[in-house]
Amino acid sequence: xxxxxxxxxxxxxxxxxxxxxxxxxxxxxxxxxxxxxxxxxxxxxxxxxxxxxxxxxxxxxxxxxxxxxxxxxxxxxxxxxxxxxxxxxxxxxxxxxxxxxxxxxxxxxxxxxxxxxxxxxxxxxxxxxxxxxxxxxxxxxxxxxxxxxxxxxxxxxxxxxxxxxxxxxxxxxxxxxxxxxxxxxxxxxxxxxxxxxxxxxxxxxxxxxxxxxxxxxxxxxxxxxxxxxxxxxxxxxxxxxxxxxxxxxxxxxxxxxxxxxxxxxxxxxxxxxxxxxxxxxxxxxxxxxxxxxxxxxxxxxxxxxxxxxxxxxxxxxxxxxxxxxxxxxxxxxxxxxxxxxxxxxxxxxxxxxxxxxxxxxxxxxxxxxxxxxxxxxxxxxxxxxxxxxxxxxxxxxxxxxxxxxxxxxxxxxxxxxxxxxxxxxxxxxxxxxxxxxxxxxxxxxxxxxxxxxxxxxxxxxxxxxxxxxxxxxxxxxxxxxxxxxxxxxxxxxxxxxxxxxxxxxxxxxxxxxxxxxxxxxxxxxxxxxxxxxxxxxxxxxxxxxxxxxxxxxxxxxxxxxxxxxxxxxxxxxxxxxxxxxxxxxxxxxxxxxxxxxxxxxxxxxxxxxxxxxxxxxxxxxxxxxxxxxxxxxxxxxxxxxxxxxxxxxxxxxxxxxxxxxxxxxxxxxxxxxxxxxxxxxxxxxxxxxxxxxxxxxxxxxxxxxxxxxxxxxxx
Numbered sequence: 001x002x003x004x005x006x007x008x009x010x011x012x013x014x015x016x017x018x019x020x021x022x023x024x025x026x027x028x029x030x031x032x033x034x035x036x037x038x039x040x041x042x043x044x045x046x047x048x049x050x051x052x053x054x055x056x057x058x059x060x061x062x063x064x065x066x067x068x069x070x071x072x073x074x075x076x077x078x079x080x081x082x083x084x085x086x087x088x089x090x091x092x093x094x095x096x097x098x099x100x101x102x103x104x105x106x107x108x109x110x111x112x113x114x115x116x117x118x119x120x121x122x123x124x125x126x127x128x129x130x131x132x133x134x135x136x137x138x139x140x141x142x143x144x145x146x147x148x149x150x151x152x153x154x155x156x157x158x159x160x161x162x163x164x165x166x167x168x169x170x171x172x173x174x175x176x177x178x179x180x181x182x183x184x185x186x187x188x189x190x191x192x193x194x195x196x197x198x199x200x201x202x203x204x205x206x207x208x209x210x211x212x213x214x215x216x217x218x219x220x221x222x223x224x225x226x227x228x229x230x231x232x233x234x235x236x237x238x239x240x241x242x243x244x245x246x247x248x249x250x251x252x253x254x255x256x257x258x259x260x261x262x263x264x265x266x267x268x269x270x271x272x273x274x275x276x277x278x279x280x281x282x283x284x285x286x287x288x289x290x291x292x293x294x295x296x297x298x299x300x301x302x303x304x305x306x307x308x309x310x311x312x313x314x315x316x317x318x319x320x321x322x323x324x325x326x327x328x329x330x331x332x333x334x335x336x337x338x339x340x341x342x343x344x345x346x347x348x349x350x351x352x353x354x355x356x357x358x359x360x361x362x363x364x365x366x367x368x369x370x371x372x373x374x375x376x377x378x379x380x381x382x383x384x385x386x387x388x389x390x391x392x393x394x395x396x397x398x399x400x401x402x403x404x405x406x407x408x409x410x411x412x413x414x415x416x417x418x419x420x421x422x423x424x425x426x427x428x429x430x431x432x433x434x435x436x437x438x439x440x441x442x443x444x445x446x447x448x449x450x451x452x453x454x455x456x457x458x459x460x461x462x463x464x465x466x467x468x469x470x471x472x473x474x475x476x477x478x479x480x481x482x483x484x485x486x487x488x489x490x491x492x493x494x495x496x497x498x499x500x501x502x503x504x505x506x507x508x509x510x511x512x513x514x515x516x517x518x519x520x521x522x523x524x525x526x527x528x529x530x531x532x533x534x535x536x537x538x539x540x541x542x543x544x545x546x547x548x549x550x551x552x553x554x555x556x557x558x559x560x561x562x563x564x565x566x567x568x569x570x571x572x573x574x575x576x577x578x579x580x581x582x583x584x585x586x587x588x589x590x591x592x593x594x595x596x597x598x599x600x601x602x603x604x605x606x607x608x609x610x611x612x613x614x615x616x617x618x619x620x621x622x623x624x625x626x627x628x629x630x631x632x633x634x635x636x637x638x639x640x641x642x643x644x645x646x647x648x649x650x651x652x653x654x655x656x657x658x659x660x661x662x663x664x665x666x667x668x669x670x671x672x673x674x675x676x677x678x679x680x681x682x683x684x685x686x687x688x689x690x691x692x693x694x695x696x697x698x699x700x701x702x703x704x705x706x707x708x709x710x711x712x713x714x715x
Contacts, residue, residue, distance in 0.1 A: 001040040008077045009036055012111040016069065019110030027507030028066040031059055034505055035074035039258060039475050048083065049255050055475040056502045058264070058492060060483040062509025062705075063672055067479050068103045071260045075477070076115060076231065078258070084474055085252040086231045087120075087259050089239045091266035092614050099233050118222075118229035120251060122238055126219040127174065127181040128200040129212035130402075135167050135197050163194050170198070174218075181218025202245070203381070204409040209389040226251075236261070236270040243468045244274065254472040264478035265665060268495035271461030272639065277421035278455040280443075281330045284418060285323065291411055292319050301404060304395045308383050311376050318373040325369070329362050333452055339442050349439040349638045352645045353456075355425060363425035370419035377412035381405060424456035434459045437642035459643035462497030470497065481509075482613075482668050485661030486699050509675075509705065516675050518683045519707035525689040528629040535562055538628050538687055539569045542604075545685075546624070547574055551602035555626040556612050556670050562628070563606050580606040590615060597621050613669040616676055623682040625674045630688045630700070631666035632659050660696045664703045671704055 013032060017024055035057060043052040061067040071088075079086040090096050096119065104117050170190075173179035179186070183195060207213065213220060226232055234251060239259070242250040251257070261267055295312060302308040336356075337348035350356075355363070387394040387401035394401075429435040436456050443451040458464065470476065478496065485491040489504040524541040528534045538555075546553055557563040560582065567580055577596070579589055589605060596603035597620055605611070609631065633640055644654035674682045684707060691697040692711060 001037055002081070005036070005040060005077050005081055008113075009073055012073055012077070012113050015112065016073070016107065016110045020106070025064075025066050025510055027061060027510060028070045030505075031061055031065065031067060031070035031507060032074045034059065034503075035071055035477055036078060038477070038503065039075060039078045042475050044082070044474075050474045054501075054503070055473070056470060056478075056498060057476070058478045058483055058489060058498065058502060058504040060489075060504075060506040061479060061481060062507060062511075063481050063676065064509045064511050064678065065481075065507050067481075068099065068262070069107070071262070071477060071479060072103065072107055072231075073111075075258055075260060076113060080115070080230060083256075085229075085257045087234055087239065087251060087257055088231060089234050089236050089259060089261050091236050091263035091270065093235075094614055094616075095262060096233055096235065104231065104233075115230040116228055117231040117233065118225045120226055120232050120234040120238055121182070121184075121222070122241065122250065123201055123205060123219050124199050125183050126222065127170070127183070127198050128205070129174075129181075129216045129218070130210060131198050131200055131406075132167070132171055132174065136171055166190070166194060167198070180221075182222070200406075201413065203413040204406045206385050206388055206405065209385050236263075236267055237274065239469075240271055240274040243472075247468075247472060254469065255474055257474055259469075259473055259476040261476065261478045263480055264496075265480045265482050265492075267465070267478070268461045271465055272458055275461065275464050276455065276457030276639075277417065277424055278453055279418055279421040280451055280453045281326060282449075282451050284414070285326055287411060287414055288319060288323055288326075291315070292323070294407070298404065301400045302380075302384075302396060304397070305383060305387075306395075308380060308396065311379050311383075315373065315376050318369045318376075322366070322369050322373070325362065325365060329359075329366075330452060332358070332362075333440060333454070334450075337440050337442065337452075339440075346442040346444075347439055347636065347638065348442075349437070349641060352649065353429065353435040353438040353459075353642050355438060360426060363422045366422040367419060367426050370415055370422060374412060374415040374419050377408055377415055381409045381412050384408065421454065421456060425454070433463075434643060434646050437639045439638040455638070457639050459639050459646070460495060462495060464497075466497035481672060482665045484703075485664045486703050491661045491665075511675050511678060511705075513675065513705040513707050516678075516681050517705070517707040519671070519704065519709050520683055520685045521689070521692055521711045522685060522687070523712040525687045525692075525712075527690060527693075528688055531562070534629070534687070535565050535569065538562075538566050541626070541685070541687060542566075542574060543571065546604060546626075547571075549600075549602050551577065551604055551624070552597055552617075552620060552622050553604045553624040553626060554611065554615075554617070554622055554673055555604060555606050556628065556631075557606065557608055558629050558631055560608060563608065566628075567606060574604070577602045578604040578606060581608055581611060586610065586615075590617070593617070594621055609666070612666060612673065615673060617673065618676040618680055622673060622676075622680075624685065625670065625682070626685045626687065627667070627670050628687045630663055630686075630690055631670065632663045656696065660699065664700055667700060668703060668705075671707075675705070 009032065013024075013029075038054075038057040041052070042050055042055045045051050059067070061070070075086055088099060090099070100117070100119055107113065108115070170179065174181055183190065183199075205219075207220075210217065215221075232251065238250060242248070243254070247254045295315065299309060299312055302312065336359075339346040339348045383394075383396065384401040384405040386392050387396035388398050388405070424436055425438060427436065437459050438454075438456045441453045441455065443453060445451055478492070483489065483492050483504075484506060489506075492498065492504070493500065493502065522541060522545075524537040524544075526534055526537050542555075555566075557566075563580060564582065567575065567578060570578065579592055581589060583589075584592065589607075593603045593605050594617075612631070635641065640658070644658060647654040647657055671684050674680065674684055691700060
């Protein structure tokens with residue numbers, strides 16, 4: 001490693017420890033050294049591009065290690081010395097806020113490192129000046145303005161005078177500079193119905209052709225700040241969106257970027273969701289009919305351009321085929337689907353994602369039709385964008401182009417999305433590789449109407465991540481408090497597409513768990529498959545152990561139904577001190593819980609999986625975590641089910657290979673809510689006897705923090 005880089009990192013670490021008056025942590029110091037050595041060892045060519053293959057590192061750092069400071073100190077000096085950018089990607093807003101409001105300012109304050117940082121967001125978080133001006137004007141009905149998108153028209157019909165007043169105030173604040181156009185900086189939250197009318201997306205934005213681009217565009221003003229930033233804070237979704245666009249569109253180019261993926265255990269699921277697709281029949285037929293209905297007006301407005309007239313004329317063929325084919329296919333799928341009610345939805349899943357031959361042929365036809373439509377709409381959108389460019393000559397009127405471009409751009413985006421779904425349906429799954437999951441959902445609408453939705457998704461993101469991210473980035477570190485499953489990195493490598501020789505390290509938490517906490521399996525623990533008996537046992541345990549004035553408890557459920565059944569069965573004195581996740585938002589729930597504890601009153605939270613990680617209730621705010629059952633994933637998830645079927649078909653054991661490792665990670669996360677600082681103390685209670693009676697129970701226990709253990713004889 002370059003001695004100057006090493007000295008700079010070591011001095012910054014000493015300065016930080018002195019400035020904050022804290023001691024060095026063994027795991028933190030090792031983490032700094034490992035990341036710095038890994039990133040510094042990456043070889044580059046004369047053009048600054050990576051030429052070595054050892055550029056990835058995975059580090060599990062237990063709670064209290066101080067991993068944020070470690071990766072900042074280890075990466076920033078190396079990135080700056082090599083003229084590379086550093087992107088820190090998180091899974092939650094809470095960690096982004098921690099980085100921006102505490103960690104990065106602290107690093108700047110207590111060290112001599114000089115750097116700029118900024119938060120990256122997608123277009124959808126910023127107001128579009130053109131849309132804001134449009135929303136301020138007279139609002140016509142869909143009949144008065146044929147360019148009005150069908151769904152935007154519905155929003156306008158639902159808008160009120162209050163909405164108009166709010167929009168006028170937003171415009172005044174934006175014009176005066178008291179609001180920067182960022183939705184997240186609004187003092188009063190804005191409902192989606194209003195915001196959707198004020199923002200735009202990649203397809204509809206005219207970029208440099210927009211008259212507001214050079215000064216009044218909130219998104220591009222924020223982008224210009226990113227260009228000056230050494231550190232960019234983003235989230236996993238935005239990183240994946242940028243990669244899907246080719247990379248370097250929203251964020252810096254991957255081959256000139258060091259990435260740190262914090263909360264990296266979320267990255268595989270985020271990637272799976274990002275590369276999945278869905279298609280709703282009635283919704284799609286509505287926008288196809290809107291396009292056909294708009295054709296005469298489009299020809300009248302844009303006919304001055306022979307190219308536009310030709311493209312519009314050619315649209316008639318795919319439109320006709322699609323309306324006819326989709327109508328026929330809807331009927332066939334409706335008859336084919338043997339729907340089962342799962343997780344509150346009616347779902348029909350094709351086993352191992354294999355579609356019948358007739359549906360495969362239909363899919364191939366739809367791919368061709370949507371491909372043709374996408375190409376024609378893209379051509380029209382490009383013509384309209386050029387007509388609005390003052391530096392180019394066009395036969396089209398710029399005002400008419402600006403009027404029609406948003407709708408056609410939106411329809412182009414929907415045609416591309418439809419093409420993606422039917423391409424996934426028509427795609428042949430490669431032999432020996434996991435298949436795509438493919439399924440249908442039936443939605444019950446108002447007044448007896450129904451909607452069919454076809455979905456397709458990869459069951460693993462390994463291939464996409466390896467191809468789109470790991471092969472292109474200059475370097476990357478994945479870190480989290482929970483990267484291993486059952487003490488191994490095998491599951492992470494499998495799900496993230498990491499090579500078997502990727503360096504993986506684990507640093508234990510510095511906390512003395514045996515002194516600070518107890519892991520309890522009480523007499524009330526039973527088998528959750530006996531649903532009523534299990535619910536009664538939870539209520540019994542709460543009455544015996546949680547009905548006291550010092551209660552500061554988080555009870556974690558795997559089922560919303562059971563959570564509500566337990567709440568309904570509580571005696572009145574426990575109900576009065578219990579807050580459920582169904583009743584309040586997550587932030588409000590935590591706020592009210594803290595307030596009760598500050599007032600020296602008992603407080604109990606009933607929560608679901610989203611409260612098993614990412615919440616921080618140190619000290620007196622949480623002294624007891626109750627986990628009512630082992631957190632196995634629900635068997636009705638189509639993606640999980642398709643993967644399980646494939647594993648079983650290849651001779652594997654899906655439960656032991658997938659379900660148990662995943663449950664191990666979730667269980668560690670849930671237990672991690674208890675001890676957040678070296679001063680915390682408390683108890684974790686598990687009301688699921690399978691941890692003691694099943695073969696996999698010992699593996700799960702061994703993966704948990706080393707609390708003192710108190711196991712009652714099960715009755």
